[in-house]
Amino acid sequence: MGRIGYFFLYLALIVVGLFQILPLVWLFLFSLKDNNEIFAGSPFALPSELRWENYEKVWNGGIGTYFFNSVWITVLSIILTVLFASMAAFAITRLKWKLSGLVLGLFMVGLMIPIHSALIPLYSMFLSVNLIDNPISIVITYTAYNLPITLMILLGFYYTLPHEIEEAAVIDGCSIHRMFFQIILPMTTPILATTIVINMIYNWNEFVFVNTFISSEGYKTLTVGIQNFIGQYMTDWGAIGATLVISVLPIIIAFIFFSNKVVEGISSSAVKG
Amino acid sequence: MNKVMSNKFYIAFYIAPALLLLLILVFIPLVLSGYYGLMDWDGIGEKTFIGLENYITGIQDKLFWNSAFHSFLLAIFSTLSLIIYLTVSFILASKIKGADLLRKIYLIPMLLSSVAIAQLWVKIYNPSNGILNVFLMSIGVENPPLWLANPSIVLFAIFVPILWQYAGFYILIYYAALKNIPESLIEAARIDGATPFQIATRIKLPLIKEVVSVTIVLAIVGSLKYFDLIYVMTAGGPNGASEVMASYMYKLAFSNYNFGYGSAIGFLLLIITLIVTFIVRKLTETKDKLEY
Numbered sequence: 009m010g011r012i013g014y015f016f017l018y019l020a021l022i023v024v025g026l027f028q029i030l031p032l033v034w035l036f037l038f039s040l041k042d043n044n045e046i047f048a049g050s051p052f053a054l055p056s057e058l059r060w061e062n063y064e065k066v067w068n069g070g071i072g073t074y075f076f077n078s079v080w081i082t083v084l085s086i087i088l089t090v091l092f093a094s095m096a097a098f099a100i101t102r103l104k105w106k107l108s109g110l111v112l113g114l115f116m117v118g119l120m121i122p123i124h125s126a127l128i129p130l131y132s133m134f135l136s137v138n139l140i141d142n143p144i145s146i147v148i149t150y151t152a153y154n155l156p157i158t159l160m161i162l163l164g165f166y167y168t169l170p171h172e173i174e175e176a177a178v179i180d181g182c183s184i185h186r187m188f189f190q191i192i193l194p195m196t197t198p199i200l201a202t203t204i205v206i207n208m209i210y211n212w213n214e215f216v217f218v219n220t221f222i223s224s225e226g227y228k229t230l231t232v233g234i235q236n237f238i239g240q241y242m243t244d245w246g247a248i249g250a251t252l253v254i255s256v257l258p259i260i261i262a263f264i265f266f267s268n269k270v271v272e273g274i275s276s277s278a279v280k281g
Numbered sequence: 282m283n284k285v286m287s288n289k290f291y292i293a294f295y296i297a298p299a300l301l302l303l304l305i306l307v308f309i310p311l312v313l314s315g316y317y318g319l320m321d322w323d324g325i326g327e328k329t330f331i332g333l334e335n336y337i338t339g340i341q342d343k344l345f346w347n348s349a350f351h352s353f354l355l356a357i358f359s360t361l362s363l364i365i366y367l368t369v370s371f372i373l374a375s376k377i378k379g380a381d382l383l384r385k386i387y388l389i390p391m392l393l394s395s396v397a398i399a400q401l402w403v404k405i406y407n408p409s410n411g412i413l414n415v416f417l418m419s420i421g422v423e424n425p426p427l428w429l430a431n432p433s434i435v436l437f438a439i440f441v442p443i444l445w446q447y448a449g450f451y452i453l454i455y456y457a458a459l460k461n462i463p464e465s466l467i468e469a470a471r472i473d474g475a476t477p478f479q480i481a482t483r484i485k486l487p488l489i490k491e492v493v494s495v496t497i498v499l500a501i502v503g504s505l506k507y508f509d510l511i512y513v514m515t516a517g518g519p520n521g522a523s524e525v526m527a528s529y530m531y532k533l534a535f536s537n538y539n540f541g542y543g544s545a546i547g548f549l550l551l552i553i554t555l556i557v558t559f560i561v562r563k564l565t566e567t568k569d570k571l572e573y
Binding site for chain 1: 397405508558
C-alpha cells in the first residue's frame with residue numbers, strides 16, 4: 009500500500025479516536041468554566057480562568073460522602089469476590105468431588121442472567137431480613153453477581169498450575185489451608201490483579217442495585233448520588249461537569265496505571281461470556 | 282494424597298461461600314420472579330394467588346411489546362454497528378504504528394459508568410448549549426432537532442452513546458483475534474496476488490468468524506438487558522418512545538408498586554433473553570473448527 013493509502017487509514021483511525029475522546033475533553037473543559045463562559049464562548053475554548061471552585065463546591069456539597077461510600081463498598085466487594093472466587097476455583101480444579109462439574113455449570117449459567125429478572129425478588133428478600141437501605145445488601149449482591157465472571161477468569165490460570173505443587177505440599181505434611189493461602193494464592197497474583205481491576209470497574213460503575221436498595225443519602229454511592237445531585241444543580245453546568253469528572257476520575261487513573269490488566273480482563277471476560 | 286484432596290469438609294469449606302451466594306442471590310430470585318408473577322401483590326401487603334393472569338396480561342400488553350420492540354431495535358443497531366467496529370479493527374491491525382495506544386484510547390468510554398455517560402450525553406444533546414446543536418447552528422442549521430424530546434428520533438439519539446461506549450470493547454476483541462492470524466497465511470495470499478481487500482474479506486474474516494459470532498451474541502443479548510443509560514437519559518420518555526423491557530419492568534415495580542405484574546414482566550425478560558441467546562448461538566455456530 010502506498011503512502012496515500014496509509015494516510016487515509018491513519019486519518020480514519022484518528023477520526024474515530026477524536027469521536028471517542030472529544031466528548032470527554034469537552035466535559036473537562038466545561039467543568040472549569042462558569043455558565044456565562046459555557047453558553048457564550050466556543051465549546052472547546054480553554055477556560056479564561058480555571059474555576060476549581062466548581063470542584064470544591066460539589067465536593068463539600070455531598071459528593072465527598074458518595075465518593076467514600078463508593079470506595080469502601082467497591083473495595084470490600086472486591087476482597088470478598090476475589091477471595092471466594094479463588095477458593096471456588098481451587099475447589100473446582102484441585103479438590104476431587106463428583107459434583108464439581110455441575111457446580112461449575114451453575115456458575116457458567118450465572119454469567120448469562122439478566123439482573124433485572126432477579127431485582128424484585130432480591131428487593132423483597134432484603135426487605136424481609138431488614139437489609140433494605142443497608143450497604144451490606146449492596147456488598148453481598150456485588151459479590152454474588154461478580155463471582156461467575158471472576159471465577160471464569162481465574163479458572164484458566166488454575167488449570168495451568170502444575171499438580172506437582174500440591175503433591176509436594178501434601179508429602180511435606182502441609183495442610184490444605186496452608187497450601188491454598190500460602191502457596192497457591194500467592195502464585196495467582198498476576199491473574200488476581202486482572203480480576204481486581206475488572207471488579208473495580210464493575211462495582212464503581214454499578215447503578216441499579218444501589219438505586220433500588222438504598223434510599224438514605226448517607227449510604228448512596230457516586231453513580232446514584234450524582235443523579236440527585238445533578239437534579240439539584242440543574243442549571244449550573246460547571247458544577248455538573250465537576251461532579252461527572254470526580255465520578256470518572258478514579259477509573260481513568262486506574263486505567264492509566266493498569267491499562268494492560270484492564271485490556272486483558274476485558275478481553276477474557278468477553279471471550280468466555 | 283487423594284484422601285486429603287477429597288476430604289468432604291475441605292471441599293465444603295472452599296466451595297460453600299461462593300456457591301451459597303450464587304444460589305441465594307442469583308438463582309433463588311430467578312425462581313421467585315416466576316412465582317411472584319403468579320401473584321397480585323404491591324410489594325408490601327399480602328400476596329394473592331391469581332394464576333397466570335399477570336402473564337396473560339403481559340402477553341397482551343401493548344406497552345410491553347412496544348418496549349420489547351425498542352429493545353430488539355437496539356439489538357439490531359448494535360449488531361449492525363459491529364460492521365463499523367470490524368472495519369476499524371481491520372485498519373488498526375494492518376501494521377499501524379501506535380495501534381496499541383489507539384485501541385486503549387478507544388476503550389476509555391467503556392470504563393465509565395453508564396450514569397456518567399448518560400449525563401454527559403444529555404449535555405451534548407442539550408437543545409441550545411450542547412456541542413451538537415452549537416455545531417449544527419454554527420454551520421447554518423436553523424432549527425436543530427430536540428434530540429431527546431422528539432419521539433421519532435429519541436431512540437437513534439440514545440443509540441449514539443451506546444455506539445460510543447462499546448466501540449473500544451469490540452475493537453479490542455476483533456483486534457486481538459486479527460493479530461492472532463499467522464503472518465505466513467497472509468504472506469502466502471499476497472504472493473498469490475490477492476488484494477488487501479480480498480485478504481481482509483476472503484482470508485482474515487473467515488478465520489475470525491468464531492469471534493465474530495461470539496460478539497453477535499454479546500451485542501444482541503446485551504441490548505435486550507439495556508437499562509442504566511436509557512433510564513438516566515430519558516426514563517423511557519417522551520411518552521414511552523424510548524421505553525425498553527428492563528425500564529418498563531422497573532417502572533411497574535418501583536414506580537407503580539405493581540410487584541406481581543413487574544415480576545411477571547421480569548420473568549418474561551429472562552425467558553426472552555434465554556430463547557434469543559439460544560437461537561443466535563445456533564444461527565452463528567461455526568461447524569468446522571479452524572486450525573492454524
